[in-house]
Amino acid sequence: MxxxxxxxxxxxxxxxxxxxxxxxxxxxxxxxxxxxxxxxxxxxxxxxxxxxxxxxxxxxxxSSKEEMEMFELLLLVSKIGPKTAIGVLSTLSYNDIKLAILNNDVKVLCKAPGIGKKTANRIILELKDRIDDNIAVDNSFNFLDDNCIEEAINALMVLGYTKKEIDRVLFKIDTEDLDTEEIIKSALKRLSK
Missing domain, CATH: 2.40.50.140 (Nucleic acid-binding proteins)
Incomplete structure (x- = not known):
């Protein structure tokens, strides 16, 4: 509509x-x-x-047409509703999902909340023929980086910041090569503005 x-x-x-x-x-x-x-x-x-x-x-x-299309594809899989599809897209980028489907990588899909081995296999089986082989360049934030982000979030919450405030700031920081302390310092600089 x-x-x-x-x-x-x-x-x-x-x-x-x-x-x-x-x-x-x-x-x-x-x-x-x-x-x-x-x-x-x-x-x-x-x-x-x-x-x-x-x-x-x-x-x-x-925010992107590609993510919207992946959301709609995930909804085609039996027993996956909108909230589960959002959970998958919050954990994995659309390119990660495409690659996992094309490579039959159940392990990657299981990293998303609510996705077990059976569901991951169903995603691969039901979407393999619908996924094109083109993988766009994706510089999205990787929500599975490591425990550094989780530790930084917990530390910032102890300092009195809300999860909402922290999330807004962390999304704007390139955390790929940073340890927990560096993430916290970068976040605090932005939070204090």
């Missing part, structure tokens, strides 16, 4: 954002990757998926 929404990001939460368009605030559930690409008070284009269930109407959205 809705292909995308262009509007101003007025708030960001752990699993969703509020986009204001024509004085209407849309609550859009999304992945950590899409949240990492957003800036408050800036206009964004969010590709959307409307999910109607008997317990409510939910809007899911993503």
């Amino acid at each position: 809705y292909e995308y929404i262009i509007g101003k990001v007025v708030d960001v939460y752990e699993d969703c954002l509020i986009v204001e368009n024509n004085n209407i605030g849309y609550k859009i559930y999304t992945s950590k990757y899409s949240l990492s690409n957003l800036d408050l008070k800036k206009d964004v284009k969010i590709y959307t998926y409307l999910n109607v269930r008997e317990d409510g109407i939910f809007l899911f959205g993503f």
Whole structure:
């Protein structure tokens, strides 16, 4: 029904954002990757998926067309709903998922919450023919880096920062080559601004 929404990001939460368009605030559930690409008070284009269930109407959205397409592909797999698909996309980039499917890599898919061996095998079986071989360059934040990020988050929360504040800052830091202490220092510099 809705292909995308262009509007101003007025708030960001752990699993969703509020986009204001024509004085209407849309609550859009999304992945950590899409949240990492957003800036408050800036206009964004969010590709959307409307999910109607008997317990409510939910809007899911993503900052890139590729992530949206992967979300829709994951929904084609039996027993995977929108929340599980969001969990997968919050843990693995769409390229990681593509590579895992193309390489029959069950182990990688099992890193996502709610995905066991049976479900991972089902994803591979049901999506292998639907995935193209082109892997785009993806410089997305890797949510599986190591325990340094987890330790940094816990330390910052002890210092009184909320998970929401910490997530916003961490998404803007290249943590790949940093240890826990360096991540904390970088985050504190941004949090104190």
